Amino acid sequence: MPQYKAPLRDMRFLLNEVFDYPSHYAALPNGEDATPDMVDAILEGCATFCEEVLSPLYLTGDQEGCTIQDGEVTTPKGYKEAYAEYAAGGWQGLAHPKEYGGQELPMSLNLLKSEMMGTANWPFTMYPGLSLGCMNTIYLHGNDKQKATYLPPLIEGRWAGTMCLTEPQCGTDLGQVKTKAEPQADGTYKLTGTKIFISSGEHDLTENIIHIVLARLPDAPKGTKGISLFIVPKFVVNADGSMGERNSVKAGALEHKMGIRASATCVMNFDGATGYMIAQPNKGLEAMFTFMNSARIGTALQGLAHAELSYQGALPYAKERRSMRALSGKKDAEHTADALIWHADVRRMLLTQKAVAEGARAMIYSAAKLADHMVAGAAKGDMKQYEHYDDKLGFYTPILKGFITELGLECANIGMQVFGGHGYIKEHGMELIARDARIATLYEGTTGIQALDLLGRKVLLQTRGKVVSEFTNIMTAQAKPHLLDGGPIGSMARACFKRALQWKGLTLRIMLRAAKDRDIVSSACADYLMYAGYVMMGHFWLQQALVANEKLTKGGGKETPEFYKAKIQTAEFYFDRLLPRADAHKKSMLAPTDTVMQMDNEHFMFT
Structure with a gap:
């Protein structure tokens, strides 16, 4: 089993040498405490926790998996102790407001923490990770009472959270949500319905679980315009903040999954569960997608x-x-x-x-x-x-x-x-x-949904290609000073410059074709996304190679020259062996839509 070792040298290279995070943090209103020494301490502390506590649980957690009995889920051995150590270390509140018990550091530091935790043990990381969406939603859309009630224990890690969207009949198309929310005389709501694929929906790591749930009011409009958002705690919270009676929300089953078996993915049944509206009526989807x-x-x-x-x-x-x-020829003669x-x-x-x-x-x-x-x-x-x-x-x-x-x-x-x-x-x-x-x-x-969002919504519908022009302008500005350079740097710069112009041209061609053939957006979007990914990654590999080359040529890399040499060599490999994949995606996205759409539905059959 791989024993995880945090790639701190590469992380520091990006933070300090490529993206100048120290200056970035100094300019943020909540970045004052994110000094280089503090960031280093966070990286080192999290690396130790991930390497010594989380990594050893990865294989055993998969082998044991989660179990359920009478709606109560038990996580694998070692998970409760690891989570207790995580919470005690203050890791959950790293980037959340001080007024609710957090440390109010920049969000990107939380991302660095999540990278290390997720690489060491992704299934474990999902438990505190799902709480973040819950906390962010309450923080931005909850009223003062809801924030005061739920945020401190969530930020402390004493409680956990979930996001309950998917139902048996709908995943991406949330306009089909059927869960009902009946208003009560005391201002609460009774929620009834079933949610599926709910990560961390039930577990034994925390004393309470706060569900953020999409549901419909009795008079709600059809579709996505009629969805409201509710806080539904596993245990109802008393006025003094203590835990009250068990709410009518229960895990009906654990999903039997291909992977992430140590993460409890649940079918959640709401049977007249007490809930509290968050945000405005029928505006729940907007609030849910805030972050x-x-x-x-x-x-x-x-x-x-x-x-x-x-x-x-x-x-x-x-x-x-x-x-x-x-x-x-023979390499290891002995x-x-x-x-x-x-x-x-x-x-x-x-x-x-x-x-x-x-x-x-x-x-x-x-x-x-x-x-x-x-x-x-x-x-x-x-x-x-x-x-x-x-x-x-x-x-x-x-x-x-x-x-x-x-x-x-x-x-x-x-x-x-x-x-x-x-x-x-x-x-x-x-x-x-x-x-x-x-x-x-x-x-x-899914990847197809992301591709439709990128090409259909972000590129064509919302900006008419402007976002691509803005990013490719950044690409050409970086590459242009190095177009006449010799060696690998010049070669990579010229490749990036060419790809930037090509990406703009491809976007325009698809935009023009889409005016006459709407299906081109759907048939081309997956290849468009992958093309965009290879080109974007090429831009960032050039950026890394430029920094590494400067360190070597100006003597700044004396202590670890092999690191910078390896950076440039890996960049060369990317441009020679991986970036050319973009050409296949280019050809495929421009292929006629007819080859996708011409076959009659009845001809999709077993022969």
Whole structure:
């Protein structure tokens, strides 16, 4: 089983050398305490917790899984103790307001914490992770009493939270929600209905669980305009903040899943459960999606996490396992066979994992700076700032969520491939990473939904291509000073410059075709998203290579020159071996829609 080691050197490289997070934090209203020393202490402390506490529970948690009896869920051995240590360390309130017991540090620091925790043990991380959406929703849309009642214990980690959206008849199309909310004389509501796929819906880690639930009032309009949002606690909270009677919400079953078995994914039954409206009537969907962009960054982290962990498992195996001689001649003369890492195809797989993990980390850390500004705007009630950065982040998020999770799944499968037959055996843990990675492309919207959101909504409908122009202008501005450079830097800069112009042109071509053929948006969107992902990652690989090259040429990398050399070499691999995949997506997205739509439905049959 891979023993997780936090990639602190790469994290610090991005934070301090590529994205200048110290200056970024100094300019934030809540960044005063996020000094370089404080950030380092947080990184080191979280790394220790992840390596020593969470990582050892990853395989055993999968083997044991969760169990349910009479609606009560028991988590795997060690989870309660690990969660207690997590809560005692103050990790849950890292980025939440001080007035409710948090530390009020920038949101991006919470993301760094989540990356390490998620890579060490994704199923465990889902328990505190689901609480974040609950806390953010209450903080932004709850009234003063609701904030005072629910936020302190949630931020302390004494209570947990969920987000209850999906029902048996609807997932993405929430306009079909049927759960009912009947108003009561005392101002509360009685909720009745069934929610499915509810992560952390029931567990034994906290004394209370606060559900955020979508439901309909009796006179609600049809569709998404008639959905309201409610707080439904597992235990009703008394006026003095103590826990009262058990509410009429119960886990009916645990979902039997392919992966993340240590995370309790529940069918939740609401049988006249007491609830409290949050936000305005029939405006629940808007409130629920307030922090959806940041939530999707959290899911993109899973793609990064599984690419990183699979690489950490595959690399030592490739160095230790021996098979045949390298085609270029004997490498390990003292042994009867050479290590796997000498074989070019194995090196290709390892470099793919490394390039994806480090490229994805750069993409996410760049987006996290936008999220910091977005959250800062919301915190001070500056909705103009909030909306400005939410829009900018909205362009990133479908690419991050869709592209990175797809590549994270690929890298998890590559890890199994490096192990050969041993990768299929449970004791090595590589098949576990692949099973857990599979869900990332599905929840928070499948890759197809992300692609439609990107091309149909963000690019065509909302901005008429403006968001692509803005980002590709950043790409060309970075590449332009280096177009005449020699060596790998010049080659990479020219490739980025060309791709930026190409991306603009492709967007215009699809926009023009969509005016006559509406189906082109749906038939081309998945390829468009993947194309965008490869090009965007290329931009961030060039950015990393430029910094590394400057360190080497100006003598700033004397202490760790091998780190900067490896950065440039990994960037070269990305541009030579992975970025060309964009050409296939380009060709496919421009193919005629007829080949997708021409067959009669009756001809989809078994033959």
